[in-house]
Amino acid sequence: MDVFLGRGRLFRSTGPLVALLCCAALLSGCSGSSSPKKAASASGDATAGAEDVSGGRQAVAPRSANALQDDYLRVIRDVLPSVVQIQGSNDLGSGVVYDDKGHIVTNAHVVGNEKRFRVTTAGSEGTFTATLVYSYPEQDLAVVKLDKVPHGLKPASLGDSEKVEVGQIVLAMGSPLGLSSSVTQGIVSATGRTVSEGSGGGGTGATIANMVQTSAAINPGNSGGALVNLDGQVIGIPTLAATDPQLGGSAAPGIGFAIPASMVGTIAGQIVKYGKVVDSGRAALGITGRTVVDADYQPAGVAVVVVRPGGPADEAGIRPGDIITRLGDTDITTITSLSEALAADRPGARTKVTFTRDGRRQTVDVTLGEQ
Incomplete structure (x- = not known):
């Protein structure tokens, strides 16, 4: 998998032949955000006519189409004020107002290593300053806080990720390519996707589970914005x-990914309350590893480089030099595939780890820890 990040650099990882673009943008580029909305049913007749002055009938838009358009307009009016633009010294991205105290949630790759930012709210000509509260690259989420909370700052409403359905109409809101307060429309294309970012040039290297795939246009600068349903x-x-x-690394139309709202609420809530993440909910083996290749230079497993003392792998007897080839029912060929397999599990779960040591294959039971 070729992974393109906000700074325009290319990183190679394993996986399907599709690349992923982290949507932070350079100042010379742009920023943006996106948001989805749940489809609302329209009442009324499928079609309706209106009489003209001559007494004949003239065609008008179906009432259902007008109702859907009204839903779009209502959602945009309600949610767009909660979507902001975040600007660091080099990069632009988007953010979503989390509460009325000035906390804004965005992507970790948007804030990068910076601590201070300029924030532009929808409909505002001026900018506000903000300070980083905490960045959690493992889930590619971060929270910044406005130094001064403007009057009327409107928090967004987070939905229930469990209720997201394929085919649901969504709107993406943000500042793609620097075009602030932009809105695109699409549907939820899939749920439950596990996606891995690159780890350089602005990417966090995160492996994120249960992502929402959408056909709504997601462009550089959309990172950290909102995907909104028709309930706002x-x-x-x-x-x-x-x-x-x-296609030379050009965008594949209609394939974008969003971190589910349930995870956003969990991580952002902990950051706001504790100033850090205290319960990640992410399973871990307690090792540092690297991908190894076979005689044909094909990925063949993960070599254990470091075992954390007292961690799950240590307790199970896994040692540095072991090569992990299977986790549960999943074959492991690369560090990315191991991360993706762990992302599907929870801390405390029991699983089997298969590895080779001195050419001999072994399998042990492991109780997964927390990342």
Whole structure:
């Protein structure tokens, strides 16, 4: 998988032949955000006519189409004021107002290593300053806080990720390519996707489970914005857009990914309350590893480099030099595939780890820890 990040650099990882674009943007580029909304049913007849002055009938838009358009307009009026633009010294991205205290949630790759930011709210000509509260690269989420809370700052409403359905109409809101307060429309294309970012040039290297795939346009600068349903609820934070290496790395239309709102609420809530993440909910083996290749230079497993003392792998007898080839029912060929397999589990779960040591294959039971 070729992974394109906000600074325009290319990173190679394993996986399907699709690339992922972290949607932070350079100042010379732009920023943006996106948000989805749940489809609302329209009442009334499928079609309706209106009489003209001559007594004949003239065609008008179906009432259902007008009702859907009204839903779009209502959602945009309600949610767009909760979507902001975040500008660091080099990069632009988007953010979503989390509460009325001035906390704003965004992507970790948007804030990068910076601590201070300029924030532009929807409909505002001026900018506000903000300070980083905490960044959690493992889930590619971060929270910044406005130094001064403007009057009327409107928090967004987070939806229930469990209720997100394929085919649901969504709106993406943000500042793609520097075009602030932009809105695109699409549907939820899939749920439950596990996606891995690159780890350089602005990317966090995060492996994120249960992402929402959407056809709504996600462009550089959309990172950290809102994916909104037609109930006006944020169901995800747009983070990645796909690109096709066979097309020279250009964007693959209609393939974007958003971190689910449930995870956003969990991580952001802990950061706001504790100033850090105290319960990640992410399973871990307690090792540092690297991908190894076989005689044909094909990925063949993960070599254990460091075992954390007292961690799950240590307790199970796994040692540095062991090569992990299977976790549960999943074959492991790369560090990315191991991360993705762990992302599907929870801390405390029991699983089997298969590895080779001195050419001999072994399998042990492991109780997973927390990352």
